[in-house]
Each structure stands twice: as C-alpha cells, then as structure tokens.
Amino acid sequence: MDDRREYFESFAEEWDKNFIAEDLEILSDEIASFRIKPGWRVIDLGCGTGVLFDMLRRLVGPDGMVLGVDFASRMLQRARKNFPFDNCLVIDADAEQLPLKPESFDIAISFASFPHFAHHAKVMEEVARILKPGGGFYIMHLLSSKELNSHHHNAGGPVAMDQLPPQEAMIRLFDQSHFLKVTITDRPGLYLASGIKA
Numbered sequence: 001m002d003d004r005r006e007y008f009e010s011f012a013e014e015w016d017k018n019f020i021a022e023d024l025e026i027l028s029d030e031i032a033s034f035r036i037k038p039g040w041r042v043i044d045l046g047c048g049t050g051v052l053f054d055m056l057r058r059l060v061g062p063d064g065m066v067l068g069v070d071f072a073s074r075m076l077q078r079a080r081k082n083f084p085f086d087n088c089l090v091i092d093a094d095a096e097q098l099p100l101k102p103e104s105f106d107i108a109i110s111f112a113s114f115p116h117f118a119h120h121a122k123v124m125e126e127v128a129r130i131l132k133p134g135g136g137f138y139i140m141h142l143l144s145s146k147e148l149n150s151h152h153h154n155a156g157g158p159v160a161m162d163q164l165p166p167q168e169a170m171i172r173l174f175d176q177s178h179f180l181k182v183t184i185t186d187r188p189g190l191y192l193a194s195g196i197k198a
C-alpha cells in the first residue's frame with residue numbers, strides 16, 4: 001500500500017476548503033487555453049474531490065465526458081457527491097495502471113497530483129497510451145516548481161519528498177513517451193507543463 005493513499009484519504013473531508021474563488025478563476029482561465037471542445041472525453045488524473053469537474057463538464061457538454069481517476073476512495077466519494085452529473089464519472093484506480101482502452105481520450109490533465117505519482121515515467125506511458133493522437137497532456141499547479149517543492153517539504157509525511165522533476169527531466173519524460181511540442185511555464189503562482197501525443 002502506498003502511504004500516500006492513506007495520507008490523502010485522511011484529508012478527503014476537508015479537501016474542498018483548500019480552494020478559494022480566486023484559485024477557481026485562475027484554473028478556469030488556464031483550462032480555457034486548452035481549447036477543450038464539446039463532445040470531448042477528458043481524463044483528470046489524481047482528481048481528488050473533483051475541483052476541476054464543474055469547469056470541465058461545462059466545456060465538454062452533455063455529449064462529452066469527464067473521467068476522474070484517483071486511488072483514494074474517500075476523495076472519490078466526495079467527488080461523486082459534489083458533482084452528481086451524467087457527464088462526470090470517477091474510477092478508483094492507480095494512475096500508473098489505467099483500466100482504460102488505448103486512444104480513448106482527447107485530453108489528459110493532472111492538476112496538483114503529478115509529483116505524488118510514485119513512478120512518473122509509468123504515468124507518462126499510460127497517458128500516452130490512452131490519449132488519441134493529437135491529444136494534449138497538461139500538468140498543472142497553482143505554484144511554481146520551487147514553491148511546490150518547498151510546500152511538500154513543509155507538509156512532511158509521505159509527501160515530503162514529492163517533487164516536480166527539474167525542467168530537463170520533465171522534458172525527457174515527455175520525450176520518452178513520444179510527446180511533441182513540449183512546453184513548460186514555471187513562475188510564481190503557476191506551473192504548467194504540456195505535450196501533444198504524436
């Protein structure tokens with residue numbers, strides 16, 4: 001059992017208090033830049049209680065689908081309760097081993113979760129497998145990598161060493177899974193790394 005799972009299970013009831021309206025506005029603006037279209041299938045890796053679900057479900061509309069993946073079942077219970085919509089589904093699964101068909105999603109987002117995945121390369125491979133060609137993978141945080149790494153260090157426990165890979169290592173991760181057009185923004189208040197599946 002990954003200690004992180006228990007760690008996140010223990011925060012599920014309180015998790016939604018982490019976000020203020022300003023965070024949601026910034027997230028909404030960033031997500032608007034992903035150009036998500038009606039009818040798309042979106043996967044939200046490490047979705048937690050579903051903070052992105054409402055903005056995503058409005059973009060994909062009734063013909064699209066938002067699938068949240070998380071390995072902390074209590075987080076998912078909250079997500080289901082928060083967003084009981086036909087176009088929002090969740091599955092209890094490890095991001096390193098997705099029980100999903102190849103080339104079945106238009107876009108993948110990992111918000112505030114990538115550093116917590118134990119094997120980054122494995123997650124990259126899985127995302128490359130389940131994305132359709134041309135689909136984007138977006139790794140996003142509302143902190144710079146420096147701010148985030150220090151935030152995890154201060155949090156301690158099983159997440160103390162959960163870091164975003166340095167820029168060159170992150171580019172290599174995307175490259176190894178054959179993503180193209182890799183870009184990284186890393187500034188106070190925002191980290192966004194993305195690549196497009198070949």
Ligand SMILES: C[S@@+](CC[C@H](N)C(=O)[O-])C[C@H]1O[C@@H](n2cnc3c(N)ncnc32)[C@H](O)[C@@H]1O
Nearest residue numbers: 008046047048070071072094095111112113116
């Ligand atoms: C910091 S929380 C972020 C949750 C949500 N994205 C948010 O911003 O509110 C990280 C989430 O990733 C999940 N997680 C960590 N490792 C995972 C893995 N290997 N597979 C699936 N979920 C994982 C945790 O259970 C937790 O809900």
